[in-house]
Amino acid sequence: QDIKDVTLRQVGTGVSAFNEIAAKAKEDLGITLEMTALDSDATAQRVATQPNSFDIADIEYWMCKKVWPTGNLQGIDTSKLKYYDKIVGIFKDGKLTPESVIAQGSAPHTVGFVENAEDKAFAKEETGFMTLIPTVYNADTLGIRPDLIGRPIESWAELLNPEFVGKASILDVSSIGIMDMAMVCEAMGEITYGDKGNMTKEEIDKTIGIFTEAKKAGQFRAFWKTFDESVNLMASGEVVIQSMWSPAITAVRARGIPCVYQPLKEGYRSWGNGLGLAKHLSGLQLEAAQEYMNWYLSGWVGGFLMRQGYYSAAPETSKLFMSDDEWGYWLEGKAATGDITSPQGQVIEHAGAVRDGGSFYDRMGHVACWNSVMDENQYMVRKWNEFIAA
Amino acid sequence: MDTKRPASFYFLSAFFIVFIIFLYGPTITIGILSFQGPEGGLTFPMRGASLHWFDELFKTQAVGDVWGAFRRSFALGLIVMALTVVFSVMAGMAFRRRFVGATVLFYLIIASLVIPSILVSLGVGLIFSQAGWTVHWLSSGLGAQLTWTLPFGFLIMLAIFNRFNPAYEEAARDQGATAWQTFRYVVLPMIAPSLLGVALFGFTLSYDEFARTLLTAGSRNTLPLEIFGMTTNITTPMLYALGTLTTIFSFVVIGVFIGTLAFAAHRRSRRASDAGKGMV
Amino acid sequence: MTMTKFLRLPDVRSWLLAMPVTLVLSFFLLLPLLMIVVVSFWGATEYSIYPAFQFDNYQFLFGSSVTYQVFLKTFMYTGITWATTLAIGFTIAYFLAFHVRSQTWQTAFFLLCTIPFWTSNIIRMISWIPFLGRHGLANETLIKLGLIKEPLEWLLYSDFAVILAFVHLYTLFMVVPIFNTMLRIDKSLIEAAHDAGASGLQILTNIIIPLTKPGIMIGSIFVVALVMGDFITVRFMSGSQAANVGRLISNDIGLLAYPSAAATSVVLLVTVILTISIMLRFVDIRKEL
Amino acid sequence: MRSPNDLELVAVTKRYGDAVAVDNVSHLFAAGTYICLLGPSGCGKSSTLRMIAGHESVTDGAIILDGRDISKLPPAQRGTAMMFQSYALFPHMSVRDNVSFSLKLKGEDKASRHRKANEMLELVGMGHLADRLPDQLSGGQQQRAALARALITKPQVLLLDEPLSALDPFLRVKVREELKKIQRELGISFIHVTHGQDEALALADEIVLMNNAVIEQSGSARDVFNAPRSEFVARFLGGHNVVSLEGKRYALRSDRTRLVTPGDEGLDVSVTSHEFLGTHVAVNVIGPGDVELTAMVPEEQFYAAPVEPGDSVRIGWTAQDLHLLAG
Amino acid sequence: MRSPNDLELVAVTKRYGDAVAVDNVSHLFAAGTYICLLGPSGCGKSSTLRMIAGHESVTDGAIILDGRDISKLPPAQRGTAMMFQSYALFPHMSVRDNVSFSLKLKGEDKASRHRKANEMLELVGMGHLADRLPDQLSGGQQQRAALARALITKPQVLLLDEPLSALDPFLRVKVREELKKIQRELGISFIHVTHGQDEALALADEIVLMNNAVIEQSGSARDVFNAPRSEFVARFLGGHNVVSLEGKRYALRSDRTRLVTPGDEGLDVSVTSHEFLGTHVAVNVIGPGDVELTAMVPEEQFYAAPVEPGDSVRIGWTAQDLHLLAG
Ligand SMILES: Nc1ncnc2c1ncn2[C@@H]1O[C@H](COP(=O)(O)OP(=O)(O)OP(=O)(O)O)[C@@H](O)[C@H]1O
Numbered sequence A: 001q002d003i004k005d006v007t008l009r010q011v012g013t014g015v016s017a018f019n020e021i022a023a024k025a026k027e028d029l030g031i032t033l034e035m036t037a038l039d040s041d042a043t044a045q046r047v048a049t050q051p052n053s054f055d056i057a058d059i060e061y062w063m064c065k066k067v068w069p070t071g072n073l074q075g076i077d078t079s080k081l082k083y084y085d086k087i088v089g090i091f092k093d094g095k096l097t098p099e100s101v102i103a104q105g106s107a108p109h110t111v112g113f114v115e116n117a118e119d120k121a122f123a124k125e126e127t128g129f130m131t132l133i134p135t136v137y138n139a140d141t142l143g144i145r146p147d148l149i150g151r152p153i154e155s156w157a158e159l160l161n162p163e164f165v166g167k168a169s170i171l172d173v174s175s176i177g178i179m180d181m182a183m184v185c186e187a188m189g190e191i192t193y194g195d196k197g198n199m200t201k202e203e204i205d206k207t208i209g210i211f212t213e214a215k216k217a218g219q220f221r222a223f224w225k226t227f228d229e230s231v232n233l234m235a236s237g238e239v240v241i242q243s244m245w246s247p248a249i250t251a252v253r254a255r256g257i258p259c260v261y262q263p264l265k266e267g268y269r270s271w272g273n274g275l276g277l278a279k280h281l282s283g284l285q286l287e288a289a290q291e292y293m294n295w296y297l298s299g300w301v302g303g304f305l306m307r308q309g310y311y312s313a314a315p316e317t318s319k320l321f322m323s324d325d326e327w328g329y330w331l332e333g334k335a336a337t338g339d340i341t342s343p344q345g346q347v348i349e350h351a352g353a354v355r356d357g358g359s360f361y362d363r364m365g366h367v368a369c370w371n372s373v374m375d376e377n378q379y380m381v382r383k384w385n386e387f388i389a390a
Numbered sequence B: 001m002d003t004k005r006p007a008s009f010y011f012l013s014a015f016f017i018v019f020i021i022f023l024y025g026p027t028i029t030i031g032i033l034s035f036q037g038p039e040g041g042l043t044f045p046m047r048g049a050s051l052h053w054f055d056e057l058f059k060t061q062a063v064g065d066v067w068g069a070f071r072r073s074f075a076l077g078l079i080v081m082a083l084t085v086v087f088s089v090m091a092g093m094a095f096r097r098r099f100v101g102a103t104v105l106f107y108l109i110i111a112s113l114v115i116p117s118i119l120v121s122l123g124v125g126l127i128f129s130q131a132g133w134t135v136h137w138l139s140s141g142l143g144a145q146l147t148w149t150l151p152f153g154f155l156i157m158l159a160i161f162n163r164f165n166p167a168y169e170e171a172a173r174d175q176g177a178t179a180w181q182t183f184r185y186v187v188l189p190m191i192a193p194s195l196l197g198v199a200l201f202g203f204t205l206s207y208d209e210f211a212r213t214l215l216t217a218g219s220r221n222t223l224p225l226e227i228f229g230m231t232t233n234i235t236t237p238m239l240y241a242l243g244t245l246t247t248i249f250s251f252v253v254i255g256v257f258i259g260t261l262a263f264a265a266h267r268r269s270r271r272a273s274d275a276g277k278g279m280v
Numbered sequence C: 001m002t003m004t005k006f007l008r009l010p011d012v013r014s015w016l017l018a019m020p021v022t023l024v025l026s027f028f029l030l031l032p033l034l035m036i037v038v039v040s041f042w043g044a045t046e047y048s049i050y051p052a053f054q055f056d057n058y059q060f061l062f063g064s065s066v067t068y069q070v071f072l073k074t075f076m077y078t079g080i081t082w083a084t085t086l087a088i089g090f091t092i093a094y095f096l097a098f099h100v101r102s103q104t105w106q107t108a109f110f111l112l113c114t115i116p117f118w119t120s121n122i123i124r125m126i127s128w129i130p131f132l133g134r135h136g137l138a139n140e141t142l143i144k145l146g147l148i149k150e151p152l153e154w155l156l157y158s159d160f161a162v163i164l165a166f167v168h169l170y171t172l173f174m175v176v177p178i179f180n181t182m183l184r185i186d187k188s189l190i191e192a193a194h195d196a197g198a199s200g201l202q203i204l205t206n207i208i209i210p211l212t213k214p215g216i217m218i219g220s221i222f223v224v225a226l227v228m229g230d231f232i233t234v235r236f237m238s239g240s241q242a243a244n245v246g247r248l249i250s251n252d253i254g255l256l257a258y259p260s261a262a263a264t265s266v267v268l269l270v271t272v273i274l275t276i277s278i279m280l281r282f283v284d285i286r287k288e289l
Numbered sequence D, E: 001m002r003s004p005n006d007l008e009l010v011a012v013t014k015r016y017g018d019a020v021a022v023d024n025v026s027h028l029f030a031a032g033t034y035i036c037l038l039g040p041s042g043c044g045k046s047s048t049l050r051m052i053a054g055h056e057s058v059t060d061g062a063i064i065l066d067g068r069d070i071s072k073l074p075p076a077q078r079g080t081a082m083m084f085q086s087y088a089l090f091p092h093m094s095v096r097d098n099v100s101f102s103l104k105l106k107g108e109d110k111a112s113r114h115r116k117a118n119e120m121l122e123l124v125g126m127g128h129l130a131d132r133l134p135d136q137l138s139g140g141q142q143q144r145a146a147l148a149r150a151l152i153t154k155p156q157v158l159l160l161d162e163p164l165s166a167l168d169p170f171l172r173v174k175v176r177e178e179l180k181k182i183q184r185e186l187g188i189s190f191i192h193v194t195h196g197q198d199e200a201l202a203l204a205d206e207i208v209l210m211n212n213a214v215i216e217q218s219g220s221a222r223d224v225f226n227a228p229r230s231e232f233v234a235r236f237l238g239g240h241n242v243v244s245l246e247g248k249r250y251a252l253r254s255d256r257t258r259l260v261t262p263g264d265e266g267l268d269v270s271v272t273s274h275e276f277l278g279t280h281v282a283v284n285v286i287g288p289g290d291v292e293l294t295a296m297v298p299e300e301q302f303y304a305a306p307v308e309p310g311d312s313v314r315i316g317w318t319a320q321d322l323h324l325l326a327g
């Protein structure tokens, strides 16, 4: 028996469920990966309710808070991780650099560790057992159409600016959307939050109240739930300002339509993904899964994902798999010296282009909050539903 | 009456034409947009014309597994089709006479038709998760879809048997046929053309079913779920290329269906080429 | 009574024949619905649901004004879609049944109507977007024709768009049963009415409409059931901005709030079953097949 | 003796595509007569009737009633009314509403139209069933309701397409008497399509016998029966033998065909079968040249000297009973 | 003269729920006879036939054929075969396949069963049409194919449910002759359900007249016609008047009812209508006590001294023609 015969079923969001990764894993490790891509909610649901339908869960850290207590995942022994050292601090103690302030919300390190493989409660600091091994993450902000807006945008508050009535959008995924809302409300000076990542009922009511009013006033053209929708809304000019994801910006630009991932003075809303091991994995399968995780952090995948506009959890290892120009453009915020291509080889930027928001440290250093699951999550979700239905 | 057409005829014809355009608008839009140039997007204008997106469709996808989903949907469609035909025929036969509980069962079947799909999906999903079973397109998915195709098949069979003269069966029995032989040699061949209709219905209802499969398909997507998933990840006219291909595929299915009927009819008429040559 | 004798009893035979359908429906329809009812009283945590007997879900449901808005909206969609599909469906069926004279053409036109039905619903729905959008075909055309100056915003992501999509998806469900009933109207009845001096319009109102009622009812049942249970059309075409009951449920499901989804489902189920049973009183489906 | 109320077909032709269903037919239907249009299936009877009613367009020719060409008028303005083979009662209306439908269309108020409908229903003996729906009536009752509905428009000509075919033989005989009675009482023309020759003979003041899209012969029932013009007419009406004598063909009524004793004038034939018909026995025989003949023998006479299949007998006739056929 | 091949109904009853369709009927159908089951609609003819055939269960009683009670046997084992009203030819099989179907079920090989089917088809004169599908045949041809299919099972009793009703009147007379011929050739029993009394009279060796779920009268056609037992029988068979004389009711054949000159014995009546029937004219009259009578007057006699509706006439009869009715 050999790990080459093992098949692993990976379920995850579209963010990183790329068949190229599976193909490369087959090539490098011999492991067969079956990837299923779902939207965030469906992924969380699958992991929480169908423990036997997957071997590896590729989920976001905020989901971790929801699904870990189900006991469907097992803690990962960090001693088995070859590249543990290379993982950036964000995923260990929450600090990108020693002087970083820890952002609000479900920051990865707060749900990143457990005392032992079986424990259902999160540990406060590094323990040697990770819940997820971090893979990709990014700092999100608002996407805008500079050509249609024609003036600089600097604040999250612009999302509710009446100037954009009928031309704004927000995403309809409550855990993420509520953070965007909070950024906006805070920027507008309407609400000062104790902790955006863990709002009180009153704060939730107030936040959603402000947005409900805006909705009724016709501020929003639509809400989007899927990547594709956000791209189309932007590309077709239905919307000029909205919450957006990085590769979506790339997709809009690839069509020759100007689109900016606008850095804002209040900072970014961030998210992170990681791979979790299904509880039922053991023996050869477990070995294969660990092998896969090590491979994941070893650089090739990192490079691949960085070209998508994400960041690798172990950026150093990826450097070997990227050209200097790519490294400079994507990570260091330098102007490109040649054409920048997507992982599929499509040219997406030409020489001279600079990444929106600058370098890795500029961007990840300005994270204002993380996507979150709050204590009042159920209440928030109901309110969110009301907001959508209102 | 082949007198002059009344004015209303022209009005209604115009209405019909507008309706057809309305009906076909999206299909045609999809058709055109699927030939977008490689640079083109999901919306007008066209940026060149090419087969690029069809080509893409046949390459390995960045995300997901369209062809796997297609194969699953196709297989599931065939299974649903077969079960729908068999079960509907059986139920149709049962309903040819009154039996205790027939009315209750009848309304249960009607209920199956009108109860919102999402409820079935939710309910089946709940049962499976509470029982600790794994949802799979071949188990829960199949069952959930049958709750949708069976009522259709059943109602069609009722309609067929409403018009089926029992004298044929009596004649067969008179000739010494057992119940099974009666069914096999007399009833089945006579209802066969209609069964093709039931089969076609069963297949397409399953092939295109979204809501009932949503929570019951398990870890592998069927085609509609995959298409839905693609809207999450694929921002290219490939989606339309897929749409165009599914439409074409549907045409092929109907074509085969109509062809089979025509062939059967042709074969029947050929058996007596001297037809009409003089009758008493 | 021996086993073989028992098996020969007519009722037993019928039940054996009806058994597969009964089993499938019991297991995949009745049991799930029962489960929904049960679960609607359960409690939920973030990630799981636990058995309980509490009315929280219903309390929240009936306690929120949004619930009523959403049900109202659902009825509005249902009502408008029903009226529109009925008007269009009846007209089309009438044209096919009474104005197209050759049977070949009748069949051909009818098939023509059914063909778009074969493209995936989701794709058909999405394809309205390039057509209706702010810079879509419709607006561009209207602007080019000089009919409007500013693009019409309400074409897409609006109730209009939702209803348009419904009409597009479901008119066929009206056309088929009405057409089917109309085909079975004895042509000599029309001639008899002519003979009595009835004009085309009088024939329509006095003869055809009353005789088409069963078909209209069956079509209406289809459309009402489909629209009331929909969740995906509303989501796509309203740009997620509007909600009907189905969406409420699917949102809850998406967020793993099963008991809450179940409670809403129970209310929807009751609503649909009540509505349909009222409609069934007006038509004997078995007779009309 | 032409009256203005006569109905006249002038060179009427009906073509369906290439097929000619009615070929250049001209005929005068005298007012106030009971006319039977008789003929084999597909000969054009229904087409003719439907052209008169206005439910089928006239390809060529004119239809004159009351001195005007009605062939382009809508059915209700022609002065004709039609009774349909399957009655075509509106299933969703009560008998009374069915009958008063045309009055309703004319805008008559409810009280008056119901009164008139009731009167008409009394005439056909259906007064007590006015509130029923058509499917709660027996065939004969439906027939009468349909008759009332047709008559209430006060037509000059009532057109009936096989009005008795849905009834059982027992009822058929009863109802045909009533039809005839009502026609006589109203004094209007009835044009009645049938392919039953007994029905036509019993009812018709005038029989119009069609074949192959043309009128083969017309005249009073008695004239046609006693003097069939062609072999077709003789055979179609029944009750006739066709015999060839010296190269000529004659019609010979089978009740005038007798079994005679050898030696008398006649033909030597052999019995093939006999059928008891109540008052008579039909003796079927086969003669020289395989010609099949039937002799109607009064029942008591037959049983006095019965013959059996295979017996050789001689049949005879009186010369004046031979009727020379054309063609 | 009972033979083992006789078919006997012993106190046979058929109930549908509460409704009694056949009520305690006993009857012996002699082997090798042509029997017509005659009666008005709903009297239980079809139910009786279908019980014999085995397509309807017997609620009570026994059916004896060949000395055994066949009432519980499946249709094919009874020694009966049935010909259905609409023929029920399998539309997807050629005529030959239809006819050889029962042989196929018995496992006979193709060559032999086709040979036998061809023979049977020859017998009914359909040899040349064996390859056709049923819907490519005319009504009469279908009828014969169905006959062949029924006969190939070599039944002792052939059951026919209104076999002629789908044919037009012209064909009906032709085909009934053939039926009779075939029955005579085969020497088996035919039980033929009809509600046409002329059909029954013409065909039957024995008429069994049913009414209200029981047998009202049975006997040879001639016996029944000449000696109807009840008013119902007399009226149903037609050709009879029912007259009351001195508190007793008599049947009187209408061809024995004559128009007589005043003074002769008889009744004074008034003419209501007359119908030309070819050889005779039916003169309908109404007499004292609103009794309706019909006199069949030979045609030439009638027209020699025609009477019109409204005329007063006198009808008479010979005393021996009066037939006393029961009840
Ligand atoms: N709508 C039609 N289209 C084409 N041909 C027709 C149509 N109606 C009748 N015909 C043809 O015209 C001829 C005369 O038909 P018609 O109905 O007048 O006959 P008919 O004498 O009434 O026969 P039947 O006794 O069977 O009713 C037939 O050959 C028939 O096939």
Ligand SMILES: Nc1ncnc2c1ncn2[C@@H]1O[C@H](COP(=O)(O)OP(=O)(O)OP(=O)(O)O)[C@@H](O)[C@H]1O
Pocket: E016, E019, E020, E021, E039, E040, E041, E042, E043, E044, E045, E046, E047, E048, E195
């Ligand atoms: N399957 C059935 N269920 C209930 N009642 C029936 C059924 N079949 C026949 N009957 C009833 O039984 C009685 C006799 O019916 P049957 O068919 O034997 O009459 P019939 O003499 O053949 O009449 P017809 O001449 O109209 O065919 C009728 O009153 C009929 O309504």
Ligand SMILES: [Mg+2]
Pocket: D045, D046, D047
């Ligand atoms: Mg006709």
Ligand SMILES: [Mg+2]
Pocket: E045, E046, E047
């Ligand atoms: Mg019967």
